[in-house]
Amino acid sequence: MLQIAIIGDIHHHFNQADLTYFNQSAYDLILCVGDLANWRPRPALSVARLLAQLEKPALFIPGNHDGVTAWQLLAEVKEWPWLARLASWGQERRVRALHDALGPLFWGGYTAHTFGAGEDEVTVITARPHAMGGSALSFAPYLARQYGVHSLTQSAERMMRCVDAAASQQLIFLAHNGPTGLGDQATDIWGCDFRPAQGDFGDKDLRIAIDYARQQGKRVLAVIAGHMHQQTKNGQIRPWYSQQDGISYLNPARVPRIFRQGKSQVHYYLSLTLNQQTLTAAEQYIPGMISRHHYT
Ligand SMILES: [Fe+2]
């Protein structure tokens, strides 16, 4: 059996209670989809230092708020390449600081990591780092310098090489933003909720890599990504789970992930259990472990 905890976009909401809970839990692996804070380095570093104290294997993929500045985010939103180039200066240093603060956590971005054993062995492939959705090559100057990736095609190729190198036949993809192909409505799992025309806000490069993995005969168990927060701009709730062609798609980005429920405060995350090749996904709440819906 392989038991995985999935922590969605943290955006400041991770504390000592989470740390104690996960360290005392039976989880074998913790996956974090990124966005530790809201671009400001200091709060992100303090969340990272807490995550560094996790006593379980943990894997982190940086989001669009990790290691970047407000100027960079503005350049991406406005699609101003000149500002994106200018503001990209220093991203390596900012990312390194975050990387150091995360201590023993595995840092994702075009990487493959194998966990578990026997029929519950799985390789987790991490997608394009700092993805911001909409099939845009976000933070392009940094991706070019750091990874030699200049286009979505090259990004997909990097992920496909990770698929080729995967030690296990069973794969999980971990990304900051999900793939295309799961709907173009605001309330779809990675649908756009901030444009009147809505649209599919997934990433094409991740879709290409998932389809490639299946064509290679790999068993893609799950695709895990956040970024498109569960509550949409007009207050509707998008699903945390979707299934297509036998693949489970999970979006753990309930923001804030710590909130009041009745008289108590709960901390949200998702669980994913692989037991003799059967996958079970569930929403979880700390304390009390109230499990609302689950899919097998
Ligand atoms: Fe986020």
Ligand SMILES: [Fe+2]
């Ligand atoms: Fe994000």
